[in-house]
Amino acid sequence: MHTTPHDWITTPVTMDLLRGALDLERTAHGVLPHRLTARARAQNTDAALAMAASQPSGVRLVFRTAATAIELDTLATKRVYVGAPPRPDGVYDLLVDGRLAGQASVAGGNTLTIDMATGTAAHQPGPVGSLRFTGLADGVKDVEIWLPHNETTEIVALRTDAPVEPAPDRGRKVWLHHGSSISHGSDAASPTTTWPALAASLGGVELINLGLGGNALLDPFTARALRDTPADLISIKIGINLVNTDLMRLRAFGPAVHGFLDTIREGRPTTPLLVVSPILCPIHEDTPGPTATDVTALGAGQLRFLAAGDPAERASGKLTLGVVRDALAKIVEQRAAEDPNLHYLDGRDLYGQADSAELPLPDQLHPDAAAHRRIGERFAELAFAVDGPFTDRSA
Template sequence: MNGRAGWTTTPVTAELLRGAIDLEHTERGVLPHRLPLRARLQIPVGGPALAEAQPSGVRIAFRTRATTVELDVVATKRVHPGIAPAPDGVYELLVNGRLAGTARAPHGDVLTIDMAAGTAVTRPGPMATLRFGGLSGTDKDVEIWLPYDESTRLVALRTDAPVRTAPPTGRRVWLHHGSSISQGSNAAAPTGTWPAVAAAAGAVELVNLGLGGNALLDPFTARAMRDEPADLISVKIGINLVNTDLMRLRAFGPAVHGFLDTLREGHPSTPLLVVSPLHCALHERTPGPSAMNVEGANEGRLRFTAAGDPAEVAAGKLTLRIIREELARIVRQRAAEDPHLHHLDGLALYGEADEAALPMPDDLHPDAATHRLIGERFARAVFGDGGPFAADSR
């Protein structure tokens, strides 16, 4: 469809999107989802509805000779009363895999989340136009990576040359599920989340089901992963189970088995990696739940603290150390009959020794530099020679 003279407006359809599982058509553009509708209908109150609609790892991909690209979006900004606002989400434009431009949507809908009151209210805001210029006039593959932490309705894609669907890359598809750390919390940009860093190093196509606060062994997430095509699968389990204080040790093992059983229904021989938690001093020996650090709130920044009692471990409460031990045991047990099942200790990605040099700024999530470090370590251990996802691993 043609817009102003010499420009082409291209509808944003599923064919142009990578990393999204579903696409919802709304009155204000199309909204990428990272869980299918069937799963979204089963999300409970307080579940991952907000997180799954934040397009971590989702990108618009096309081939064009355009020298200028414009994208109209309606972004959703999150506000926590009394806490300094988060910076606007970053959109990155890559040309033939290399960063060629960044942009931010300075306004949009505003979602006010009052963690103390347990309320969330959305105020509609205006559309923003992102503009990427100065591109070469040669034929090229273009990707626009959407923010990992801002729900984004895609209204219109405009270019000063026609757009074609990008051809398949031929790369293996890596389907990953984890917590807010996997989604990208505190990363500098969408290609700077640790899974994106690892995917680039491993030359794979990422489908990121990192769901902030909601890596909770939910059956609807397992079924969504079971039904999603993938060549490689990983699940990072632990921190959310502790900081939500969701279950006790008695329920944890069977829940892990059930989640893995469901994955194996759809992917019986796909390389499957179970990753245990990164080091987090808050919850190494102290169970959850996590709570807002009042001292941090008084300083106008978000920080967390552990609200559980170590004495409660005897009654079955979970800590990160207990979860690591149980995951290692479960994988050893299952691997006797499942040669494609693997385990990675999260401490190999970020351990106690790393905390001194690269402390978590809110005591729960790594910073941008640590995301890159974790991604690089994961790539070496998992995609490198002899790793479970090495190119010759199947």
């Protein structure tokens, strides 16, 4: 299989070589990083959440080495949507001493064929694939391999032509973030260009991204995972998935948000905690969910979404993004009177009306690569500003 003249060293992948994962499951092929704890996964019964948590957004191999060549064998699970254009293979980003030094994709892998019209999915097993980075500079360096943010990835083998050791702690603060598919990465170009990854880079912090596509739903087990994960900074971005799924009415929303925040505060009573409301999403600003697939667009080979609710249903407590923002702002204002480390950010300050006109959501729901960059830059400007919510005021 290996045609290069290197003397390869195979290093077992363990948690001390990973950042951004909360658990590492041993599989028949290798190891599978998860972004939810085993306890949380045991309490989950939703296949979409299980898939999202196994997609390694923000998860990266991090090590120090003098290697000039690196090989990685992985087994991906790739999604195919019936009627929609093929999705590109997931991207791996290589960073050397903090700078992008290469990108690659891995062919093959399992295939999950999803029929949005019927809500069914079929799994087809496939082969392990490999990627190789060569020509790295001589000398000891810190290497990061960011796994594809939107592709379940089992790590089968890590090979290098020099020994590896865990990278030293750089003393950076750890930022723990939870949100929807937009935080997960949606249509970002690569794993280091999702908006949370960009914001973390600009803010000089270590990211743990619990953005879970379609599943920022105030689940108690997610709150406990946030509570139990060591972090210096925490943010939660809540709203769009509750509207997407039409999961609850306003009567349940307020207590659920309080309960979610209460749980986090049980373990992190004074950690800076930023509540972020949804970015602008025109189809759901004043129209409730559920979100539906645009069947007409799907027939034309395009994946687009529409709001299937009725604006009149707001009167009975159905959620829209406008309703969610108003409620979140009031909840944070109420709690902040006794919790000075709790803060609120209106998501439209990250992506608002002018941004929507310039960089519209291609499928009516998810930002594209350019919008991810803008959201990441805006978040860094606001959260890590001199007087921002993530600024250390103890100095």
